[in-house]
Amino acid sequence: MSVPGPDSAGAPAGTVDDARGPAREIRPRSTVPPLSIPWPWRHPRLYDLAFRLSPADRRLRGLEQRRVLAALDAAARPSDHVLEVGAGTGWYTGALAERVRSVRAIEPAPRMRAHLGRRMLRDGRRNVHVADGSLPHDLGGGPPWDGLVCIGVLDYQRDLEECLAAMARAARPGAWMLCTVPARAAAPVDGARRLPIHERVFGRTEREFADAARRAGLRVRDLTPVVLRRRPRTLVASLGVG
């Protein structure tokens, strides 16, 4: 299965591929993105470029991808309907679409969302529906999800428990959830460039994450740190709902 990476080519702007019908126009509900979005993460080209700035950034992203995809292979089933929160430019969306029945990919930044819609359309991902939405208050309804994926988004959320609880409420009992948080004091990575986004990252210890997850009504199935240069950088969490 392919591991998605940055991509900028695509079909005409403003269309998304809907799992339940033909491509249709995106009409963003919100024009003002939530404050939690650091500005570089609202621009697809800047976002993808950020992972090329240093070997350390590239290495960490590669390690994270490997871990996330392994966790996804363990949790996801072909019959699952999955919500991806903060899909960005789609680093994980295509891989997710290959493994499950349908994906609703929500993304609050309009340019990122349009880029993702074009990319999914171009890649023929007919089981992906791109839509507006954000944590913690606008996950966009939809079915009680069989699985939820939230990679690189909780980094910027002060209230981790509130966000986890919101995702748990959107899931069916017995559902799985896969998310990442930065390990405390992990950002920026040694040797990587310090960007404005690094000032606003909320790092967590394994204990802090596990406590917040339990309070949100989630079971921690696995919590694995991605380690670079002997320091934990990102925690990859596999969770169970209910």
Ligand SMILES: C[S@@+](CC[C@H](N)C(=O)[O-])C[C@H]1O[C@@H](n2cnc3c(N)ncnc32)[C@H](O)[C@@H]1O
């Ligand atoms: C670091 S990027 C991660 C994108 C993608 N998941 C990945 O791993 O490449 C964070 C994404 O989360 C989105 N985002 C920021 N705040 C959010 C929120 N409150 N709810 C949902 N998405 C959010 C941003 O627009 C951005 O696309």
